[in-house]
Amino acid sequence: xLDLLTETINSFTYNGKNSADMGMIITKKDGLYxxxxxxxxxxxxxxxxxxxxxxxADPLDNEDFENIEKKYTCHVLPEDHQDLEMVTRNIYExxxxxxxxxxRLEDTYEREFFRMAYLGQKMSVADMAAGMIGKVDxxxxxxxxxxxxxxxxxIELSSAGKIYNMYxxxxxPYIKIFGSGNVSLIINNRQHAFQGISEYIExxxxxxxxxxxxxxxxxxxxxxxxxxxxxxENEIEWxxxxxxxxxxxxxxxx
Numbered sequence: 001x002l003d004l005l006t007e008t009i010n011s012f013t014y015n016g017k018n019s020a021d022m023g024m025i026i027t028k029k030d031g032l033y034x035x036x037x038x039x040x041x042x043x044x045x046x047x048x049x050x051x052x053x054x055x056x057a058d059p060l061d062n063e064d065f066e067n068i069e070k071k072y073t074c075h076v077l078p079e080d081h082q083d084l085e086m087v088t089r090n091i092y093e094x095x096x097x098x099x100x101x102x103x104r105l106e107d108t109y110e111r112e113f114f115r116m117a118y119l120g121q122k123m124s125v126a127d128m129a130a131g132m133i134g135k136v137d138x139x140x141x142x143x144x145x146x147x148x149x150x151x152x153x154x155i156e157l158s159s160a161g162k163i164y165n166m167y168x169x170x171x172x173p174y175i176k177i178f179g180s181g182n183v184s185l186i187i188n189n190r191q192h193a194f195q196g197i198s199e200y201i202e203x204x205x206x207x208x209x210x211x212x213x214x215x216x217x218x219x220x221x222x223x224x225x226x227x228x229x230x231x232x233e234n235e236i237e238w239x240x241x242x243x244x245x246x247x248x249x250x251x252x253x254x
Contacts, residue, residue, distance in 0.1 A: 012072055012107040014117070014140075017094055019074065023087045027135065028073035029109060036065035036144035036254055060190075060228040062169050065144035065254070069120060070105070072138045092128050095119055095138065105140055112149055117142040144254060145169075151251030158244040160237035163229060167253040171229040172205035176246040183240030185227060193222035203227060206250065 010029070011020040019025065056063075078087045096119060105117040120141030128136060148167060155163060165171055177185060178200045185192045194201055194210075201217050203210050205226035210217040229249055238245070 010108045012105065012138075014095065014105050015103040019072075022091050022094055023078045023082065024074045024076050024091055024136075026072045026107070027075050029107075030069075030071040030073075036068050039064040039066055058225050058228065060170050060225075060230055062145075067141050068144055070107075070115070070117065070140045070142055072107075072140075074136050074138055076136075088128055092123075096123065102143065105142065110146065113146040114149065115140075115142040115146050145252040146254070148251040148253070151249045153248070155247045155249065156244060157236060157247070160235075163234045163236060163247065163249065165229050165231050165234060165249070165251060167251045168231045169252055169254070170231065171250050171252055173227060173229055173250055174206070174248040175203045175227055177201050177203065177238075177242060178244050178246075179240060179242035181241050183242050184238060185242075185245065186237045186239070187227055188230065188235055190225075191223065192225070192227050194220050195222055196220055 009020060010026040011018055011024075012026060013019070076084070076087060076091070078084055102116040102118050104114055106114045117140040119139070121137075121139045151167075151171065175185070177183065177194070177197070180198055182193070182195045183197060184194070192203075197217070197220055199212075201210055201212055201220060203221075203226065205228060208226055210221050229247075236245070236247075
C-alpha cells in the first residue's frame with residue numbers, strides 16, 4: 001500500500017534512508033522554513049552604545065547563525081505482512097543507533113535543497129513504540145544553512161571564466177586544480193597561491209583543508225585564506241601551469 005502512495009505522501013530522507021521506505025510518513029511539520037537567529041557578540045562600553053563584535057576570520061564569510069529545529073509529526077504505516085514491533089526497531093536503529101555528528105537531511109517540502117542535521121532528542125525504543133500506535137514527533141537540530149542540490153554539480157573550467165552565485169550568500173566550494181609547480185588561483189582578484197603541486201591538488205573550503213586523495217597538502221598552500229564564491233558574479237582565472245579546474249560550488253542560503 002505504501003508503495004502506491006510514495007509519490008503523494010510527505011516524507012524525509014536522513015542519512016541516506018527515506019522514512020516512507022521505512023514505513024513512516026509525515027503528517028505535520030514545524031519549522032519547515034525556519035528563521036535562523038544571528039549570533040551576535042556585544043561588548044558593553046560605559047557611556048556608549050554596545051559594540052557589536054565581528055570575529056570572522058575571513059571578511060568574505062557569512063555571518064554566524066544559530067541552529068534551527070525541524071520537527072516532523074509522523075505516523076507508521078507498516079505493510080500487511082510486517083510486524084509493528086520489528087518496524088519500530090528498524091526505525092529506531094536507523095535514526096538513533098549511529099547518531100554521531102551531522103548527517104544529510106532532505107524532505108518532500110523543499111525538494112531542491114538539503115540540510116545537515118542530527119537528532120535533537122532522546123528517545124528509547126519503548127518511547128518510540130508507544131508513539132507508533134498513534135503519532136511520533138521526530139525533531140532534528142539543523143545547521144542554519146540549506147544547500148541547493150544544483151550546487152553539487154561539478155563545474156569544469158579549462159580557461160578563465162565566470163560563475164554566478166544566485167543564492168545571496170558566500171559559498172565554500174570544493175575545488176580540484178589540475179597542474180604542476182607553483183600556481184595561483186584567482187577569484188574576484190583575490191589570489192590563492194600553491195607551491196610545488198604535482199598533477200593536482202584538492203581544496204575544500206568547508207573543511208578548510210588541502211589534500212591529494214588521502215594525502216594532506218596544507219603545506220602546499222601559501223595563502224592563509226581559502227577560496228570562496230561570493231553572491232553574484234565570480235570571475236575566475238589563474239597563473240602558472242594549470243590545465244583545468246573542477247568546482248563543486250555548494251550554493252547555500254537560509
